[in-house]
Amino acid sequence: MYTNHANRAKHDIESSELRKKKRMKCLAYVAAFAVFQTAIILIFVLTIMKVRTPKFRVRSANLESSEVVTAANPSFNMSMTAQLGVKNANFGNYKFQGSTVDFLYGNTPVGQAVVPKTKAGWRSTKKLTVVVNLSSNALTAGNSQLENDINAGFLTLNSQSTLNGKVELLFIFKKKKSINMDCNLTIGLTDKTVREINCK
Known part of the structure; x- marks a missing residue:
């Protein structure tokens, strides 16, 4: 037991x-x-789900025509085709409103391009081709800096723009995002090419 x-x-x-x-x-x-x-x-x-700020840049540019005067009153008139890019690294579309890109010599606008309302897809770059006419007509007559640049054989232009839009994450969450463009373009007057593009 x-x-x-x-x-x-x-x-x-x-x-x-x-x-x-x-x-x-x-x-x-x-x-x-x-x-x-x-x-x-x-x-x-x-x-x-992290919202990243898209980037807006000038990717490339080509001069279609160029007329430069080096006389007593220097001036320029050009037609340029530029490819813009909106790089979106988010897991959702970036939809933005229509806008404009201003091209400036010094602080003076010398041309403007129109950016249509569209979107950049998931983790992709939306490429936009624009045509802009560049003219020194708005510059003060006898501009000494312009004369020096033309004699040196190059012009430096600055492109500025702002896009306002929304990032749509997984088609559910929406977040407003405004992005800015700030690029410098160096144009060679002798070979009539855009030699360099630097964007911040």
Whole structure:
């Protein structure tokens, strides 16, 4: 009798310990799964759901025609085709309103291009081709800086613009984003080419 009772007690203790181990193992699995889910959610929030500011740049430009006067009253008239780019690194479209790009010599506007209302897709670059007529008519007659630049054989223009739009993450969340363009273009007057484009 005593032996049977001792064996039964031992069996009960072992069964209790086994159940306890199973419960602990189950809790460990649940905790590990919870940690995994939390990590996935954090990665999702910090990468996919993070709203990045798109970039607006002049990608390339070509002169279609160029007329430069180097006489007593220097001047220029040019036609330029430029490819603009709106680079969107978000996991959602960037829809923006129509705008304009101003081209300036010094602080004086010498040309303007129209940017249509459109969108840049998920993690892609929207390319836009515009034509702009550049003229020194708005500059003060006898501009000494223009005379020096023409004699040196190059002009430096600055392009400025602002796009207003919204980033639509996964077609659910919308976030307003305004982006600016600020690029310098160096135009060679001898070879009639856009030699360099630098954007901030």
